[in-house]
Amino acid sequence: MNRIYNFSAGPAILPVDVLKEAANEMLDYQGSGMSVMEMSHRSKIYENIIDEAEKDLRDLLHIPDNYHVLFLQGGATLQFSMVPMNLLKNGKADYINTGVWTKKAIEEARKYGDIHVVTSSEDKMFSYIPDLSNLPIREDADYVYMCDNNTIYGTKIKTLPNTKGKVLVSDASSCFLSEPMDVSKYGVIFAGAQKNVGPAGTVIVIIRDDLVRKDIDPKTPIMLRYDIHVENKSMYNTPPTYGIYLCGKVFKWLKKIGGIDAIHQINVQKANLLYDYIDQSKMFFGTVDKNSRSLMNVCFKTGSAELDDLFVKEAKANGYDNLKGHRSTGGMRASIYNAMPIDGVKALVEFMNAFEKKHG
Ligand SMILES: *Cc1c(COP(=O)(O)O)cnc(C)c1O
Secondary structure, three states, X not given: OOOOEEOOXXXXXXXXXXXXXXXXXXXXXXXXXXXXXXXXXXXXXHHXXXXXXXXXXXXXXXXOOOEEEEEEEOHHHHHHHHHHXXXXXXXXXXXXXXXXXXXXXXXXXOOOOEEEEEEEOHHHXXXXXXXXXXXXXXXXXXXXXXXXXXXXXXXXXXXXOOOOOOEEEEEOOOOOOOOOOOHHHOOEEEEEOOOOOOOOOEEEEEEEHHHOOXXXXXXXXXXXXXXXXXXXXXXXXXXXXXHHHHHHHHHHHXXXXXXXXXXXXXXXXXXXXXXXXXXHOOOOEEOOOHHXXXXXXXXXXXXXXXXXXXXXXXXXXXXXXXXXXXXXXXXXXXXXXXXXXXXXXXXXHHHHHHHHHHHO
C-alpha cells in the first residue's frame, strides 16, 4: 500500500483511521453479517448510525435545538436551487459574490426570484473578500447569501456580513468543521461532504426551524422540499446510507482529537507553515489578499505558466498529488483539509523549497 499526500480540492483526503475502520467493517458491520451498504435504511442498526452521526455533529458544532440537521443528496449544487425554492417569500434575495460557487448560486436563484448582487470581488479575479459591514441589503430581502470559504480562489470570509437582520444562508462546503462556527448566526448552512467530511454525494444541511416552510410553490419537486426532509428525518426516500456512515466516522474522529477547537489550531499551524514559506519565497507567491486567506485552500503561483506546470508535474512524481489550480485560475492550489496531517504540509514545504533551489 502506498498512500500519497493528496492535496485534492475535492473529493478530498479522508482520515486514514476512518478509512481503516470502514475497511474493517466492510464485510460485517458490528456482527450484522453485512456491509452498511447492504442494509435497510429503515433497520434499527442503520437508524443508530444516522442518529449518532447527527448527534455527534450537533455536539461538534453546538447546534442549537431549533435547528434541523439533514443529510441529503445532490451535492452542494442542488442547494443552489433548494435555497431559493424554499426560502423566497417576497421573491427577493441578496447575494454576496465571491467566486465561481456564488456565481453559480446566483444564476440558479435568478430562475426563482429577483436576485441582487450586493457586493462582488469579481473586479480583481475574486482575490479578496469585500467589506461586508454595510451592504445595501434590501428591506424586503428574504435572505442574504454567501459562501464561507471559496474553494477555487482560496479566500475565506473572516467576519460575517451585517445582514441588517435578514436571514443568513451560507455555502460552507470547503471549510465545514475546520474551525468554530456560530450556527445561531445563520439561517441555513449547507456543506457538500466531499471536502472535509466524507464521500461525494452527501450534503449536510443545517436549517433553522422557522425557515422550514410548507407554503411554498406546490409544484416544487417533493425531493427539493426542506419540510418533507425534516418531517422524514432525511429518510423520505433512501438516503445516501454509506456516505452518512462515513461522515459519522469522521465526526467521531474529530471528537476524538478534541473537537473543532483542536482541529482549528492544527489547521492554523498547517496554513501558517505554507503561507510563511510562500511569503518568503522568491519563486512562489500567494494569489489572494493576505487578510482573506483560506485555511483550507492555499493558492499560489510562480508567475510562469511553464514553471507552474513543471512544479505540478515534479510534485506528482514525488508523491504530492492534485496540486494543480482550478482550470479557471491556473497556478497551484494545495487543499489542506482537516484530514491532511501536519507532516504532509511540512513535506510539501520541503519539496517546494527544494524545487525553488533547483529551478530558481
Ligand atoms: C465543491 C463545492 C461546491 C459543489 O459541490 P458539489 O457537491 O459538487 O455540488 C459548492 N460550493 C463550494 C464552496 C464547493 O467547494
